[in-house]
Every structure is written in structure tokens, then in C-alpha cells.
Amino acid sequence: MASEMTRRDRRIGVAVVTLLLLDSLALYQVGVRARRPPSFRRGGAFVRVLSSPPARGHGPFDPIATGDAPTTSSTAVTESASSAAAGSTAPTRRGLPLAPPAPAPSTACPALGTSTWAVQGTESATGFGSRSFPPTMTMVTHAGDGPVTDQVVVDITYSSDHTEREVLSCRPDGLAFSFEGGQVRFGPVAQTNQGDYRPPMTQVPLPLTAGLERTGRSDALDSSGGVQRTEDWTLRVLGQETLTIGGAPVVTWKVQIDRKTTANSSQQVDRSRTYWYDPARRFWVKYTERMHGQQHYGGITFTYDNALTATFLR
Numbered sequence: 001m002a003s004e005m006t007r008r009d010r011r012i013g014v015a016v017v018t019l020l021l022l023d024s025l026a027l028y029q030v031g032v033r034a035r036r037p038p039s040f041r042r043g044g045a046f047v048r049v050l051s052s053p054p055a056r057g058h059g060p061f062d063p064i065a066t067g068d069a070p071t072t073s074s075t076a077v078t079e080s081a082s083s084a085a086a087g088s089t090a091p092t093r094r095g096l097p098l099a100p101p102a103p104a105p106s107t108a109c110p111a112l113g114t115s116t117w118a119v120q121g122t123e124s125a126t127g128f129g130s131r132s133f134p135p136t137m138t139m140v141t142h143a144g145d146g147p148v149t150d151q152v153v154v155d156i157t158y159s160s161d162h163t164e165r166e167v168l169s170c171r172p173d174g175l176a177f178s179f180e181g182g183q184v185r186f187g188p189v190a191q192t193n194q195g196d197y198r199p200p201m202t203q204v205p206l207p208l209t210a211g212l213e214r215t216g217r218s219d220a221l222d223s224s225g226g227v228q229r230t231e232d233w234t235l236r237v238l239g240q241e242t243l244t245i246g247g248a249p250v251v252t253w254k255v256q257i258d259r260k261t262t263a264n265s266s267q268q269v270d271r272s273r274t275y276w277y278d279p280a281r282r283f284w285v286k287y288t289e290r291m292h293g294q295q296h297y298g299g300i301t302f303t304y305d306n307a308l309t310a311t312f313l314r
Helices: 002-031
Strands: 047-049 078-080 113-125 129-132 136-142 151-159 162-171 174-186 189-205 213-221 227-245 248-261 268-278 283-297 300-312
Touching (some): 047 136, 047 151, 189 268, 227 268
Antiparallel strands (some): 113 136, 113 300, 136 151, 162 174, 189 213, 268 283, 283 300
16 A cells, blocks of 8 residues: 555656646747747748738649738738748848749659648647647748759648648659658647658659559658657558549549557657649649657656648639
């Protein structure tokens, strides 16, 4: 009985210390990080769209707002993490950085630009309950900080509390994530996760063939090259499917990737995505995602879950 009480007291003590630590971190999040734009170690400054872009142009994506972009309420307005940082001396015009031109990506990559997507779904985290995603999100595809020409950077803004970055490598055998990161905030607590994938994790295999299946294992590396987790993944081409996008029929390839970390990883992620890939755009026009992630801190397990569907609008 005494030993059981001792173990219980220790668990309570660990929980109290953890909560105190979280309280101190929350003050930091509210006072400092909550005002910072998203920042990831790969791909250059994060480009975040603050309002929905107008429907214009005929390509898969509208041009990225740069230079003398208007700032009216009906026009897409972007902000860069580099110019938003305190004390930045980068030359700007109307608040946007004048970065040196980056080389154009490979023709196998998706087009550069800004797009708007319809979103349905929810996300939740330990201690904060569940919330719905806003009805639309924006995606900016850009060349990053160069000089790599066989990849593009995809910056996704689901909301002011949830942003993601994907560095997409355009390879002869398909499109693959070489880096992936996300920044999510619930209340005063913000969490950033990011990792380089070695080898890159294929998302869409090429050439596309119904029934094709690929399997692989990729390590997610931290900034020092250490392994944060190892993911086993299985990729399947389910066949072709015609969707209505922007009022027009689009013949797509339906591709599913299921990912799960190995048992010895400190971070545990169980994630599944289904893409509807449009060969003409060299990118997907719809995707669904289901994710469960968890990590242990001081004897307490913190979890994050989401389930969403995103469909290209314009």
C-alpha cells in the first residue's frame, strides 16, 4: 500500500511540474510566439495569404502576389516571415520583400502561384477539445530560396492557427516530400513539428498505373540530422476518377498513401492521405487526410488528431 501511494505521489508530482512548465511556456507563447509568422528551416520565408484571392487567370494557380501587389480587401495579400521579423533590414515595397529571383522549377513540378481550396473537417488536441477547420484555405506554391530547380515549396494556411509547409521534390519516379512541417496553435500553446525525409517520401508515383503499389521507409530528421521518428509507408494507385473542378470535368488518378511510425519512435504518427492527382496540372486537385499523432512529456501523453477534405476551387 505504501509503495502504491509513493508511486501515485510521484505521478502527481510529475504532472504538477509538467503543468507548471506548460504555464510558463503558455506565457511565452502569448507574449512572443503568438505574434510571429510561421517559420520553417527549409524553403525560405513562409508566404501566407491573409485573404481569399480573387478568381482570375486560366492556369491551375493564380500568380503569387509580389512587389506592388494591391492590398484592398478583395485581393490576395501575402506576408513574408523575413520582412515580419523584428529588426529586418530587407528592402521592401508596400511591406513585401524584394527577394532575388529564384530559378524556375522543373517542368515536371506543379505551376507556381496561389490557389484557394474548400475545406471540411475538424482537428483536436489534448486538453483543448475539437474545432472545425475554416471553410476555405489558401495554398502558395513557390520556388523557395533556390537554387534547386527540381523542387517547389508548398505553403498551406488553413487558418491563423494552423499552417503547413511541404517541400515537394519532382523526380522521374514521382512527386515526393523531402521536407514536411506544421505549426498548430490551440489557445495559448503553439507547437511546431518539422523534419527532412531521408529518403524522400513518395506521394504520387510516376508513371501512373492502376493497381501499382510501392512501399518504403523514411526517417524524419531534426536540424542536427538526428532521427525523430521512422515511418513505414505504403502507396497505392486506386485507379482513375472524374471530378468536377471549377464547373468542368477533370480526369484524375486516385492515389492513397498510408503512413505509420515504427514502434521504437518517440513520436507516434498514424496518417493516411488520398490524392486526386490531375496530370495536366501536375498536382492534386483534391485530397483527404486522417491523422493521429502523439508524444509523451513527463508521463503525460499529448495527442493531435484531424480528419479533413480539401478541394481545389480556383
